[in-house]
Amino acid sequence: QLILAEKRTALSLMRTGISVFALPLSVFSVLIATSRYYDIVGVFYLFIPLFLITTALIVLGAYLVLRALLKIQTFYKMIDELKKKNHSLSPFIE
Numbered sequence: 001q002l003i004l005a006e007k008r009t010a011l012s013l014m015r016t017g018i019s020v021f022a023l024p025l026s027v028f029s030v031l032i033a034t035s036r037y038y039d040i041v042g043v044f045y046l047f048i049p050l051f052l053i054t055t056a057l058i059v060l061g062a063y064l065v066l067r068a069l070l071k072i073q074t075f076y077k078m079i080d081e082l083k084k085k086n087h088s089l090s091p092f093i094e
Contacts, residue, residue: 021061
């Protein structure tokens with residue numbers, strides 16, 4: 001039960017990472033869609049901090065997703081070891 005609960009936690013961490021990763025992409029898509037309404041050179045001083053923040057969010061999202069994937073892989077290994085040790089658990093754990 002504990003391993004499965006930890007696996008669910010890792011899956012929610014992955015979901016959070018994907019959300020954090022998708023936020024900068026949506027911000028950039030809005031900026032591209034509305035780019036004809038402003039002059040990039042005129043608002044360049046705003047783009048630098050925005051670019052830094054979105055880069056940090058992309059890195060954070062990628063880190064969270066990779067960390068969750070590594071944890072999930074570890075939990076699958078633990079579950080396989082439990083199945084090998086106790087064959088009666090196999091029907092209950094996928």
